Amino acid sequence: MKLPYTWLKELLPDLPAAADLEPILAQLGLPLEGIEDVPAPIEGVVLAAVTEAAPIEGTQLTRLALDVGPHGAKTIASGAPNAVGLRAGTMVALVTPGTTLGGMEYGVRMLQGVESWGMAASAKELSLGEAAAGLMLFPAGTAAPGTPMHTVWAADSVLDVEVTPNRADVLSALGLARDLAAFLKLDLVMPEEGPQPAGNGEIRVSLPPRGLVIERDPSRKLRFGCDHFAARTVSGIQNGPSPLWMQRRLTLAGMRPIDLIVDASNYVMLELGQPTALYDRRDVTDDQIIVSFGLRQGETVRDLLGGEHQTGPEDLLILDGRPVPVSSVADAFATAGEVKAGQGVLGIAGIMGGEHGRVRADTSDVVIESAHFDPVLLRRTSTRLGLKTDAVYRYERGVDPLLAPRGANRVAGLLAEAGGGTAHPGATLVGTPDVPSVIGATGDQIRALLGMDIPTAEMGDILTRLGCEVVLADDQLTVTPPSWRIDMSIWQDLAEEVARLHGFIHLPETLPTLRVDASNIGAEKEGLARAGLRRALAGLGAQEVVTYTFTSDEEAARARAEVPTVRLRNPLTADRTAMRTALYPSLLKAAGAHAKGERVLIYEIGRIFPAAGEAERVGLLMRGDLASKTHQPQIAGSFGVFKGLLESLAASLGAGVEVRQLRGDAVPTALHPGIAGELVWNGQSVGWIGALHPAVAAEFGLKGETFLLEAALPLPGRAWAFRDPSRAPAAWRDLAVIAPAAVSYGEMAALLKAEAGALLETVEPFDVYVGAPIPEGERSVAVRLVFRGDKTLTDAEVDPVMERLIAAIRAQGWGIRDK
Numbered sequence: 001m002k003l004p005y006t007w008l009k010e011l012l013p014d015l016p017a018a019a020d021l022e023p024i025l026a027q028l029g030l031p032l033e034g035i036e037d038v039p040a041p042i043e044g045v046v047l048a049a050v051t052e053a054a055p056i057e058g059t060q061l062t063r064l065a066l067d068v069g070p071h072g073a074k075t076i077a078s079g080a081p082n083a084v085g086l087r088a089g090t091m092v093a094l095v096t097p098g099t100t101l102g103g104m105e106y107g108v109r110m111l112q113g114v115e116s117w118g119m120a121a122s123a124k125e126l127s128l129g130e131a132a133a134g135l136m137l138f139p140a141g142t143a144a145p146g147t148p149m150h151t152v153w154a155a156d157s158v159l160d161v162e163v164t165p166n167r168a169d170v171l172s173a174l175g176l177a178r179d180l181a182a183f184l185k186l187d188l189v190m191p192e193e194g195p196q197p198a199g200n201g202e203i204r205v206s207l208p209p210r211g212l213v214i215e216r217d218p219s220r221k222l223r224f225g226c227d228h229f230a231a232r233t234v235s236g237i238q239n240g241p242s243p244l245w246m247q248r249r250l251t252l253a254g255m256r257p258i259d260l261i262v263d264a265s266n267y268v269m270l271e272l273g274q275p276t277a278l279y280d281r282r283d284v285t286d287d288q289i290i291v292s293f294g295l296r297q298g299e300t301v302r303d304l305l306g307g308e309h310q311t312g313p314e315d316l317l318i319l320d321g322r323p324v325p326v327s328s329v330a331d332a333f334a335t336a337g338e339v340k341a342g343q344g345v346l347g348i349a350g351i352m353g354g355e356h357g358r359v360r361a362d363t364s365d366v367v368i369e370s371a372h373f374d375p376v377l378l379r380r381t382s383t384r385l386g387l388k389t390d391a392v393y394r395y396e397r398g399v400d401p402l403l404a405p406r407g408a409n410r411v412a413g414l415l416a417e418a419g420g421g422t423a424h425p426g427a428t429l430v431g432t433p434d435v436p437s438v439i440g441a442t443g444d445q446i447r448a449l450l451g452m453d454i455p456t457a458e459m460g461d462i463l464t465r466l467g468c469e470v471v472l473a474d475d476q477l478t479v480t481p482p483s484w485r486i487d488m489s490i491w492q493d494l495a496e497e498v499a500r501l502h503g504f505i506h507l508p509e510t511l512p513t514l515r516v517d518a519s520n521i522g523a524e525k526e527g528l529a530r531a532g533l534r535r536a537l538a539g540l541g542a543q544e545v546v547t548y549t550f551t552s553d554e555e556a557a558r559a560r561a562e563v564p565t566v567r568l569r570n571p572l573t574a575d576r577t578a579m580r581t582a583l584y585p586s587l588l589k590a591a592g593a594h595a596k597g598e599r600v601l602i603y604e605i606g607r608i609f610p611a612a613g614e615a616e617r618v619g620l621l622m623r624g625d626l627a628s629k630t631h632q633p634q635i636a637g638s639f640g641v642f643k644g645l646l647e648s649l650a651a652s653l654g655a656g657v658e659v660r661q662l663r664g665d666a667v668p669t670a671l672h673p674g675i676a677g678e679l680v681w682n683g684q685s686v687g688w689i690g691a692l693h694p695a696v697a698a699e700f701g702l703k704g705e706t707f708l709l710e711a712a713l714p715l716p717g718r719a720w721a722f723r724d725p726s727r728a729p730a731a732w733r734d735l736a737v738i739a740p741a742a743v744s745y746g747e748m749a750a751l752l753k754a755e756a757g758a759l760l761e762t763v764e765p766f767d768v769y770v771g772a773p774i775p776e777g778e779r780s781v782a783v784r785l786v787f788r789g790d791k792t793l794t795d796a797e798v799d800p801v802m803e804r805l806i807a808a809i810r811a812q813g814w815g816i817r818d819k
Contacts, residue, residue, distance in 0.1 A: 001171055003270075004038075004252040005157040011177035014186050018157040021180075025161060028183055029500055030170060033160040038252060040150035041126050044099030047138065047152070048074070048120075049145045053086040056112050062086075063114050068094060069146020077111035078120050082134035089140025090241065092120040093149055101125065128153070129251040137241040139260075139418070152244055158252050168397035169484040172273030178484075182465040183501050191271055193406060194413030197427030203231040203367055204288045205430045208316070225316050226291045226349065228372040228401055228433040230408040233281060235365040237261065237421035246418070255390075261359045261366060264414040266390075273484075274370055274399060274407030275391035277318070279346050279357040281365040288321025289369070291349060301345050303387075304358040309348065315381045316349035316373065320357065350378045350395045351387050366415070370408035372401045372433050383570055400484035401433035436481040441491035443475045449495045451510060454502055462501045463494065529714055530605060533618065536652045540645055542603045542620065547586035549607060550576030558699040559585035560669040566609045579609035583619035584670060584708050588692075588700045591621055599624035599637075605713065616713040617687070620645075623706045639675050639691055642707040646679075646689065654720060655682050659689055661744040670696050671708070679711055682718045687711030730761065731793045733802055736782040736817035737809055738774060745781055752785070755808040756801055761788045769817075780817045 005018040016024070022032045051073070052065040062083040066074045076094070096118045097107045102125065106118050123129035123136050126149075143152050161176065169175045174191060181188040208225040241247070242263035250257050253270050257263050265276045281287075294313045301309050301317070311317065322344040346357035350373040359366065379396040382388060405427065412423040443456030460472045467482035481488040488494065499507070534544065552575045556563055564578030571577040580586065583604055591600045600623040607616050622642050627635040635641065643659060650657035659677040662668075667676040668688050676690035689709035697706055737748055745765050752763050767782035774780050785805075787798050806816055 001161045001163050002254045003159050007173045008177055011189050012186050031162050033162050036158045038156050040155040044096050045149045046094050047091050047143050047147045048094040050086045050090045059112050061112055067145040074117035076116045077114040080135045091138040091142050093136045095119045095121050131256045138244045139241050142244050166487045171394050173271050175273050194409035195423050199426040201426040201428035202233050202287055202424055203428045205229050205231055205428050207291050207431050224374055226371055226373050228404045228431040230370045230404040231428040232368045232408045232412045233424045234412050234415045234421040237364050237415050237419040243418050260419045264411050268407055268410045274403045276407050276411050277353050277369040279367045280363045281367050283357040284320050284367050286321030290319040302355040304353045309385045318346040318349050320344045320346055349373055351382050351392045368408045368411050370404040372404050398486045402483040435483045439479045439491055441477050441494050446495040450499050459498045462498050536649050537603050542601045545590045545602050545604050551580040552577050561585050562610050565611050581610040583617050584710055587619050587621040592700045619710045621708050657681055660746050682716040684716040726788055728791050731787040731798050733785045736780050738780050738815035738817050741779050755804050759787045762786045
């Protein structure tokens, strides 16, 4: 939030210098992002009064006759669009001849037959703001013609305050001044309140009922929509440029001055934190405003900037008094067909006004809307419609529920004072807003939480300075927060405020007391397992990558991954529109970013969001040679090497791992149909492993073999066990099994292990042979069987086992290769 220092100084006359506020605001939890020193306009820029404005025929220029005071009567030619039809007396910022501005010296020159004496400037040209589309205009009588502008537009410092989402109460000059006054114990000068209402206003207002259930989704219940609404009318306004002091503050705060009516609304929002909306009274049919949920699904509403928005039954709208009985969503659906689409919509509540009801150049009578809207409802609507305004920025964080009447009064006062309007003495005020409830706490509670020895009386004084009503009885504090502190709801909030104003710098430097709740015992196991997995993967030479959890339908299709079902309402980019359903597409993109031929061994631990539900997974990718040739032989990348890495990973984690071949429809679509396996960890299926399908590799521009695995986390554990190594020697036997080529080694190994019993220690393949004399369609797989017992095994003990194995193999219809 940007705010000029002089505005704060007006509210806090004893405020320290701007440069001294940085540490103070940091202690308040409102750090400064920066302080910008804004100089006054340079010498040579003066205020001049327009005496006549006439178009120059055949051009797009306007001839302005000016009264420049001591310099006499002058003329200029201006191409600014707002120079057309200027009223006599309106003042402009004139760059006089001989003045250098922006590296250019201005003088007197002929333009389309007009002797142009200097130049009437925009705010951007004077480095006073970003508005470059029109001249800076000021009301008649702002100053005597010829007055140097730097005398009325002084230099200032602009504070850029970082405001956290929970502190909506400081999103205004008054809110920030209120917090500084409480911390520094300064006297606060309140802004003018405007004319106080007496009696009823001219506008009738109706609000939607509380607890309205959305018929299209009965599970969702809206809280209140709008629970407080103030309306006042002002007539006879001479609309035009707002006063110079108001434009100066708006410009320094980063807003562009428009005209008096719009600027008054924006000024009150910056001053008090209360957004308001002003409607041309001619469009408020029957002097009635209806706050209602949407007309019908897909209703088109045109905003005051010309944009069109499709609203629905959950969008809160401001309607005029057209003859349509809108008392509920059901009534709206039943009657909306009688009305032209968008007709009678004054605005989208709390977000933006509509084209119907907008303030126009000839607007003289206005209706002021100042209301309190449901922040959750407005955030949903603004997000869905893609409308982010200064008003909704405040509403969605929480505006003071009791501030609406004061906001309406202040706007009415500004329009009467600066625009010559007449405020109607009455005001319409409807609704009963919710305010913060009473909070109870003891001094001992707060001291125990903060670890600071603060007297209970000082706590009461701090909370009182913040605007709370405090009742102190012995050590008990009964606190009613002010209406603007909607973030204070529990006693811990009171403790935070006490610590904030007492000073976080006084927090003692002590070790915190460790209190472990029974429910937290063992909660670190998953984190430790994850850390152990990362260490093991790093030990194998893999590098961790962290990629976006966002993806798109196109990326999922390229990777042959599951189509995303969890979609983003407001994606940042077109290629990140949904939540990913697998890890490996992200790994493939990361691998594609490496130089061609470079070794890649990367992993990621992250969450995926398939249709089956959110899950955490680990993914590993390998490309290229595992180790290049140096003084040792090269280790070429292959599926065997990749599987070996997996087995090494399992061994380092004390787990058992097995890969079972997948065939047919069981093969994941991203894998090569002949090199794909089920990953079994400690006896449980956790994922898959294999070679990337060539078609998928081509989609990602990956040449050569790429190997992948993806497994669900947490990986199944098992109890640790230790045993002494056997002192007995092993007995080896070799066996060549002839089986159809479709029979995997895993199936053979499973049969041998099941039949061999406890004496079989390991079984490993060492040769595969295809060709004569092996029948076509079959292959010979030679395995080495290692037997070990408590003592040295004899042939008499091993041979019967071998006979059982051979019998089991023959029973499967397989054969034994003799030679």
